[in-house]
Amino acid sequence: AQTVTQSQPEMSVQEAETVTLSCTYDTSESDYYLFWYKQPPSRQMILVIRQEAYKQQNATENRFSVNFQKAAKSFSLKISDSQLGDAAMYFCAYRSWNNNDMRFGAGTRLTVKP
Amino acid sequence: EAQVTQNPRYLITVTGKKLTVTCSQNMNHEYMSWYRQDPGLGLRQIYYSMNVEVTDKGDVPEGYKVSRKEKRNFPLILESPSPNQTSLYFCASSFVSGPYNEQFFGPGTRLTVL
Numbered sequence: 181a182q183t184v185t186q187s188q189p190e191m192s193v194q195e196a197e198t199v200t201l202s203c204t205y206d207t208s209e210s211d212y213y214l215f216w217y218k219q220p221p222s223r224q225m226i227l228v229i230r231q232e233a234y235k236q237q238n239a240t241e242n243r244f245s246v247n248f249q250k251a252a253k254s255f256s257l258k259i260s261d262s263q264l265g266d267a268a269m270y271f272c273a274y275r276s277w278n279n280n281d282m283r284f285g286a287g288t289r290l291t292v293k294p
Numbered sequence: 295e296a297q298v299t300q301n302p303r304y305l306i307t308v309t310g311k312k313l314t315v316t317c318s319q320n321m322n323h324e325y326m327s328w329y330r331q332d333p334g335l336g337l338r339q340i341y342y343s344m345n346v347e348v349t350d351k352g353d354v355p356e357g358y359k360v361s362r363k364e365k366r367n368f369p370l371i372l373e374s375p376s377p378n379q380t381s382l383y384f385c386a387s388s389f390v391s392g393p394y395n396e397q398f399f400g401p402g403t404r405l406t407v408l
Contacts, residue, residue: 184336215396225384225399271336275397279325279390280350282397284336 203272317385
């Protein structure tokens with residue numbers, strides 16, 4: 181079965197600086213989807229960014245970008261110009277190509293220091 | 295407004311007292327799923343449904359039941375809740391196929407079983 185590992189339970193970053201959150205996964209599939217979700221204190225799950233495995237180009241959404249290394253099965257999230265509102269729990273997630281299997285990592289709690 | 299709704303948002307109950315958490319989406323999504331979130335474990339899938347009358351087990355289905363009689367609704371049933379089912383529960387929905395298959399989450403239900 182697929183597994184998702186986030187090795188950093190907690191991270192902190194200074195406001196306006198850049199931080200990278202790590203995620204690795206294990207799969208035997210060649211086609212799949214990867215996501216980063218943000219969970220602020222409100223508990224709402226908010227999609228930050230997504231990546232299709234068949235696309236080599238790394239996804240970017242404003243200040244958020246990913247470094248997708250398919251061979252290494254790595255999917256890190258980079259947050260540039262960090263803002264106080266970025267403070268949250270971040271979950272990396274894997275979705276199987278046939279959409280049946282959705283796996284989440286344990287999460288990384290990000291603190292942003294003013 | 296496109297959304298996934300869950301009710302109740304908070305529930306405190308006692309061991310053995312049957313309960314149902316409702317989930318409804320208005321986006322005409324085929325796929326619906328239930329997760330539980332526990333500290334250090336991330337989100338784990340309980341059950342999912344690919345369409346009406348089609349349901350399947352996720353990673354942690356023991357002690358839970360679901361049904362999918364209508365496309366928009368996917369209730370989670372705990373017939374005899376136990377304290378180890380104390381958790382934060384999320385319902386999510388998405389389209390089954392295509393690139394826009396990210397899951398949209400409900401606001402969560404905090405369940406405490408005494």
